[in-house]
Amino acid sequence: MLEDMQLRGMAPSTQEAYLRYVRQLAEFTGKSPDQTTDEDFRQFFLALHKVRGLSRSSATVAIAAFKFFFEITLQRPWPRLDLFRPRPTQTLPVVLSVDEVWRILDHIYRPTYYACLATIYTCGLRISEGVNLQVSWIDSARMQLQIRGGKGLKDRYIPLPLRTLTLLRRQWRTHRNPVWLFPAGPRAGMQHHTATAPISPCGVREAFRDALNDAGVSKNATVHTLRHSWATHLLEAGVNLRVIQLWLGHRSPSTTAIYTHLTRKAEELASGVLDTLSEGMQ
Template sequence: MTELRKRMMEDLQLAGYSPRTTRSYIDTVRVLAKHYHRSPDLLTDEEIRDFFVHLVSERKLSRSSITVYLCGIKFFFEKTLKRKLPILDIVRPRPQKRLPVVLSQGEVQSVLKRVKRPVYRMALTIIYACGLRISEGIRLKTSDVDGQRGLLRVRAGKGGKDRLVPLHSHPLELLRSYYRAHGKGSPFLFPQKKAHIAADSLQKVFRAALKESGVDKPATVHTLRHSYATHLVENGLDIGTIKEILGHTSIVTTNIYTHLTERITARIHVSLDGMMTGLQQ
């Protein structure tokens, strides 16, 4: 490891970034250096500009990928090197307003029942039942479950924040049965060897179950979180409460779940019945 990379890693750790984000940011600077075959601290402003043009016009990276490069490289120059790069202030990927992929309640059940290994099926069940991010779900410990109050403690979620989320009695009973049969001997609810199950392993299991179920949607494990929030909206829970459960910083993020849901669409069609009956060809 070069001295620069070591210093950037330490700066990211001191700033409180997660190991995953740290790896991603360091990798952006590594790709930048490899592109020019030179140490990144020797690059000019114009070369940095050309690199982002390359990412956009030649590699055609997505908005989210460009944003990771922007954040990683900006951190390296402004925090580690203490060097201001004006060009980075104009690199702003155009926002993409996409609705999340959502599974119906029946589709969620269809997918989950095709997961054979108990540890993966229970992990996916709790991720859906509590609206968790995959990173939050796989790291759950037995001490995070408050069965008396029907709550689950999510530790160090996005932004390093802890939060409590409701744990319904039915998934709680499923979790207790699972733990009695499979979970003992580890502090983690979903253990794998001496640690917890890996996110990529859980994604692989989910994709296989999705394919077997015949549900034709581009869903991932994170889709379970989107589906949970959408189903809460369908059942009339206010958006402010959903924001707190999901751990969003801004209500703007949560508002994406006010898209057309199945029940809203059904009510619209009822309203349209009278309006459209008299239409003729």
């Protein structure tokens, strides 16, 4: 299965997630996953729902993993896994104000983590894109940041704010690694400038959680909230939704359209229009 995913150029994070669910299925049933029955799947998903409160998005990943395993690796029909997908929910992502974002980031005390999280926010990146940024992806002449191999293995360009460029240059001068903007910390026999891998997303998430608490922000925010907030702030500033879609790397405009429900300025404008419509009321 791993070889099949590698041949199709699937993202490492997708490969890891797919293998994790197939491995969990084998551990749950106590048998090889190719011997799994429909009842095994039923009990497995019941356990996921009862014990872990499986979300719809996680269920979708699990179903995709088993579909790939059966149809591609085993070359045989797969069970009716759609029966195990929860109903869609109408939830909106958490959004931070600009002030809240910088209050949180002001409590990031390690310069590498601060530079990474500030770049994630000011460029609207996913955490995997942020930690894996490479020196060669910065185009200072055009003031653009190139993202290579993003979600769906798609490349895209994002405007690079001058302050962010200055921050990244200052960060790079602390280690001068020829490849990574955020190289992993020194280990035995290895320094930052010779690191062959970037920092771990886990460390970035932990630093953000600590800063969130230290800043006294009560919202249930994560690193990904910075990306949601960036898109919402752009929309509130009047940036075209289609442009935001391209910068985010969304395939469908409907995915980006969720941010229209999160902008206070849009609601205020709509309320003003409603007041105008009611002016003739006796």
